[in-house]
Amino acid sequence: LEAAGDFMQLPPVKAASLAADPVQPKDMDLTARTAWESDHEEAISGRKLWKNIDRCILLDYSHRCAGALCTLLYEMTKHGKLSQDSWAALQNRVLTHPSAQETRQAYRQAPFACQDCPVGVLRHSVRASFTYERAVGFARASQQRLLVAVASDRCTGQSANFQLQSAVYKDLASVHNLSTTAHLPNCLFLWRGVRLTLEEKMCVELGVVRGCAAVVLDILPDEREPLYDQGAHLEPFLFRYVPEAPIMEVPGATWLKEPELGPGRFYLGRAKRNWKYNVSITMACHFLDAATTKKPVTINRVQLPVTNMFALTVYALQGQTLPAIIVDVARPPGMSRDEHWISLLVLLSRVRQIEDVVILRLPKKKCFEGGPPEFLTSEYARLMCLEQETLLMLDKQLAAVRLHDIRAQVTQPLLNEMRNTVETRKRQDIQSSSLPKRRRAT
Known part of the structure; x- marks a missing residue:
């Protein structure tokens, strides 16, 4: 182990x-x-x-991180307290900090200005916002028009008897947690060359499963979709219907799924999945009992089973090693200290050195301190x-x-080191117990 x-x-x-x-x-x-x-x-x-x-x-031993970043993570996990040098190293990576001139210059260049560099966030709503912002920028940089595929939702089963108001469907579009929406996103931002993550298990043996990265080569619109101008200077185009399928490629793959397309290339058709949603009484009061405030309904969603990779939550980033990362690590309202501490550790440890990180918002120093959760x-x-x-x-x-x-x-060296560690901790405990305790202010 x-x-x-x-x-x-x-x-x-x-x-x-x-x-x-x-x-x-x-x-x-x-x-x-x-x-x-x-x-x-x-x-x-x-x-x-x-x-x-x-x-x-x-x-x-750290197999990924080195230098100042390794020292920072070691202080977080072992000492539960950041040194001034580590705190200054973090501040120098904050985009808006006065001392971060080099960081601001690097932010506009590779590797930060590339699709391979995600924004690491702590909330799905923040992920959705950054995804749209970066999609607009990357589509413009590729000199292509941004195409937007919006999921098609409708009530199914017994829920189909309810005549939901348009406000309900707007509320459905605000649910950004992919675990809730059966891993089908509300909006998908497309153009030729965009990198997406599969949300479909196609072939376990070949590794074409959820989380596999693939590149869009072409997009096949629905046969009912009107013709549209593809000029890069135009505003993003919103599909009326979910596209029939993108033609995708797993870079470097040698397997052959579609002979007419070539190695590593495949069609990815639309997916239909159900998910549950509690409708608020203020949105659909005409079918709710007077004693209830919410009504669970079953939603059938049609969408392409892929997601954009421009912004990722801490869940999706865990275990990855990245060339660079942009992070928003401000503590969200309602997030406990332990959750936030672990999230900070996960996001910062995705890269090899502190220079590979750009921080959009930095919490207070005490958020990095206190050590791991008790469990x-x-x-x-x-x-x-x-x-x-x-x-x-x-x-x-x-x-x-x-x-x-x-x-x-x-x-023998390991046992000796272990004995020395135990003795050192005993001395530290004795010293800390002998110190006079501070009196509380009254």
């Missing part, structure tokens, strides 16, 4: 984690509890497998105890077969 920086990123924001037991809501009846266990089956199984690990060695630190402590047992067992096995050279190079 290798537990390093990525271990500290479990979870990003309110996600199930291997490092903590899933929390079951209180006062649930048998039916609700059964449904909850079914919905969280993967999280429960994953946690059980994780707890069954009986041997591990922790490798304190992560307690799990890390458990793994450290498990590591000691693993090393002692391995050392005994090496001694039994007289592999003393390996003991001297591997297990």
Whole structure:
């Protein structure tokens, strides 16, 4: 088991984690509890497998980050406090900071002014805003007209009996969380050459699954779509109908799906998926009972199963290594300290060095401090105890077969380092306990 920086990123924001037991809501009846266990089956199984690990060695080494960025992340996770040098390094990457002249120059050039550089955000509504803003800029830079495919929504099943007002459909278009909308976006921004992420599992063996990046070669509009001018100087064009399919290519792929298109190229047709939505009483009061304030309806959405990659949430970015990233890390209203701290760690650790980051909004210094959430630190402590047992067992096995050279190079240095760490922490605890406590102001 290798537990390093990525271990500290479990979870990003309110996600199930291997490092903590899933929390079951209180006062649930048998039916609700059964449904909850079914919905969280993967999280429960994953946690059980994780707890069954009986041997591990922790490798304190960053495979991605280096220099000032590595120091900053180490201070966040190990010390729970940022040095003035690390705080100054962050401020120098803030686009609006007086000392960030080099950052402002770099922001207008590669790699930041490229499609490969996403904006990392903490809210889906912010993601949608940045996606449109960057789509307009990149389409103009490619000298093509921006084409906008809006999802087609309608009520289905018993919900089809309801005559929803237009305000309801406007409200549907404001739901930007892809997990809610069955991974079909409200709006899709298209032109030849735009890079998109698949939201469809086409071929597991070839890796053509959700999250796979592909490039649009051409766009086949619906047969009912009127002809439109493709001049790059024109305002964005809004399709009346969801396009029939884009012709897409996975760069570097050698497999052949459509012989007439060539290697790595394929048609991607429209998808139909259902999702649930609670209609507000103020929008559809004519079909709600007087005692209710919301009515759940089933929405059938038709859209191309792809999403733009210009802006991504912390969920989508976790695990990626990027050439550069632009981040908006201001703390949103209602986000807890622990969620925000983990999100900061995830977003900043996507690149190799601090110069690969541009920060749009920076929170206060205290948001980076305080260390990991309690459930992560307690799990890390458990793994450290498990590591000691693993090393002692391995050392005994090496001694039994007289592999003393390996003991001297591997297990003995690690055990000595572990003992020194324990002694250092004991001294620090003694020193901190001997300090006079501050009196609270009255």
